Amino acid sequence: MKIVSWNVNSIKARLDHVLKYMDEFKPDLLMIQELKGLEFPKNKLEATGYYTHAITQKSYNGVAIISKEPFEVILDALPEDQDDEQARYLEIKLGDVHYINIYLPNGNPAPGPKYEYKLAWMERLYTRLNGLVEDNIPFVIGGDFNVIPEEKDCASPQEWKDDALFRIETKKAFRSLLNLGLIDSFRVFNTGDKNYTFWDYQAGAWQKNNGIRIDHFLLSPLMADRLESCTINKAPRGWEKPSDHTPIELHLAA
């Protein structure tokens, strides 16, 4: 089973990219982030034979799951804050497994209220994932985590030193998730540097491979034995008018 996560930076601007990706790389389940609009092109995506569910808001954020198999929606928001209206979380169930798609807050500028929101969001996420682990519910969580886990996950650590994606509190919160027993799937197969999922549009970052690894797939303990591979597909970042992120691809044994 092929599961993919991709921050598309606007579904309106990137619909043709997503359709091309689906046709060329045939994911079984595709998690996309940063839809950036209220409207979701459900009909055009489902004309391919896939099922979809989207969580959207005006202008910002937004996440969706596109799946070959029909699925049940478990949660359309992260629990524990009724006033949080940002479209950043979707949890579904397919077979016995929960699949969670997140667009974790960026948090810049830090420090400040946006960074406080990010850290609070990560605590709420910890609570939810801890609950699933305790209940022995197998899950896969993918998405744009907006977390650079280690120095080797960026080209120039000095540049990111005080950034919300690389600050010590952010790395600690991410480490707490891993300490639940979750596996950073990509690092099981590749411990090297210069492996990125995002390159800024500015200053020739893509051409210079000045990127960061911020899109991740974490597996719950019960899913560990099913992990077959996890790789970054750089091709879509090189297409015309690309997203600034590229897909990360996970293969699980049936």
Add this chain to the structure above:
DNA sequence: ATGGTCGTGTGACGA
């Protein structure tokens, strides 16, 4: 050291 690039929606803000 500075500015640089996209997308939304048509302003300024977010990334």
